[in-house]
Amino acid sequence: MSIPTPHIECNDSNIIAKTVLMPGDPLRAKFIADTYLEDVVQFNHVRNMFGFTGTYKGKRISVMGSGMGMPSIGIYSFELYKFYGVENIIRIGSCGAYTNDLKLYDVILVDEAWSQSTYAKVQNGYDKDVIEANPEINDRIAKHAEELNIPIVRGRIHSSDVFYADDPNSYKSYRDNHGCIAAEMESFALFANAKVLGKKAACLLTVSDSIVTHEETTSEERQNAFTKMMEIALEFAE
Numbered sequence: 001m002s003i004p005t006p007h008i009e010c011n012d013s014n015i016i017a018k019t020v021l022m023p024g025d026p027l028r029a030k031f032i033a034d035t036y037l038e039d040v041v042q043f044n045h046v047r048n049m050f051g052f053t054g055t056y057k058g059k060r061i062s063v064m065g066s067g068m069g070m071p072s073i074g075i076y077s078f079e080l081y082k083f084y085g086v087e088n089i090i091r092i093g094s095c096g097a098y099t100n101d102l103k104l105y106d107v108i109l110v111d112e113a114w115s116q117s118t119y120a121k122v123q124n125g126y127d128k129d130v131i132e133a134n135p136e137i138n139d140r141i142a143k144h145a146e147e148l149n150i151p152i153v154r155g156r157i158h159s160s161d162v163f164y165a166d167d168p169n170s171y172k173s174y175r176d177n178h179g180c181i182a183a184e185m186e187s188f189a190l191f192a193n194a195k196v197l198g199k200k201a202a203c204l205l206t207v208s209d210s211i212v213t214h215e216e217t218t219s220e221e222r223q224n225a226f227t228k229m230m231e232i233a234l235e236f237a238e
């Protein structure tokens with residue numbers, strides 16, 4: 001296969017930067033481009049999964065929506081890594097807290113993703129249920145967060161295929177037996193693609209709801225509060 005790929009219409013790989021930030025929501029990608037980037041070029045409209053490249057503090061970076069769930073981020077991250085020369089993808093997403101220690105808007109740096117998903121097994125035969133984020137990128141993220149004075153919590157998260165679980169207590173097993181502090185739905189597939197393609201991936205999450213207390217943020221609140229993790233990740237512009 002060559003470019004353009006089935007899901008990204010860009011026909012010049014130089015237009016996409018080496019580092020791509022990936023929120024789930026393509027409108028959040030547009031928000032980042034509108035709010036933080038200069039000299040913005042839009043490189044993807046296919047399925048409204050908007051992708052942009054611009055400069056942040058004079059350095060290049062791209063931002064593109066991933067959609068929700070592992071099949072979706074699996075497609076976009078694979079095409080970016082394999083066909084567009086992307087080296088680093090940093091997912092910037094939301095998560096639901098599995099512990100009382102986590103509060104709404106806390107920022108989590110994912111050390112590893114645990115999942116029951118068959119994504120990695122089907123993709124490349126990987127048959128374990130944990131995949132690590134890239135430690136080098138994570139060290140840099142932790143350093144940027146410290147410099148920006150943004151507290152982060154590090155830990156293992158649950159990449160789930162299910163948002164609406166039938167058993168409201170099922171999270172207790174993911175927390176108590178598997179050590180997961182929060183749920184999201186994409187990192188495991190992103191990390192699997194990075195691993196098989198020899199690329200780098202990381203994930204920053206902001207707590208948008210609590211699966212323990214059922215507190216949740218409104219979409220308007222999320223738009224503003226999620227800027228902390230965006231600002232950490234934007235430091236990867238180069």
Ligand code: ADE
Binds near residue numbers: 094096097163183
């Ligand atoms: N992303 C944000 N909140 C979530 C939740 N409760 N479960 C899975 N993914 C999420």
